[in-house]
Amino acid sequence: MATDNNLLQALNLDAFEPKEQEELLLTLSDLVFRGSLVRLVERMDDKTRLDFSVLCVKGASEEAMADFIKERVPNADAVVRETIDELAADVAALNIPAAV
Numbered sequence: 001m002a003t004d005n006n007l008l009q010a011l012n013l014d015a016f017e018p019k020e021q022e023e024l025l026l027t028l029s030d031l032v033f034r035g036s037l038v039r040l041v042e043r044m045d046d047k048t049r050l051d052f053s054v055l056c057v058k059g060a061s062e063e064a065m066a067d068f069i070k071e072r073v074p075n076a077d078a079v080v081r082e083t084i085d086e087l088a089a090d091v092a093a094l095n096i097p098a099a100v
Contacts, residue, residue: 006085006088006092007028007084007087007088007091010088010091010092010094010096011024011028011091011096012096013025015096028087031087032080032083032084032087035083035086035087036079036080036083039079039082039083040069040073040076040079043073043074043075043079044072044073048072048073051068051072052065052068052069052072055068
């Protein structure tokens with residue numbers, strides 16, 4: 001996906017040691033997950049939000065939660081893309097220098 005590439009290019013991973021790259025990618029993954037989840041919950045109607053809360057409390061699998069979101073939240077994929085785009089813009093603004 002081009003959006004993902006923009007984000008990875010903005011990170012300029014080559015400027016970091018392998019261990020730092022791994023940490024950055026884990027942090028990035030967490031930021032995308034949390035940011036997307038907040039946006040998705042904001043777009044849920046009250047009934048869907050309640051049903052999703054029940055699913056979370058029951059300890060549903062990630063797959064079950066993803067299926068729920070795909071079925072019940074319109075344009076869920078677009079929401080994730082929005083999160084990635086925003087994060088890519090924020091990271092690009094940092095202007096991380098290339099590796100020397």
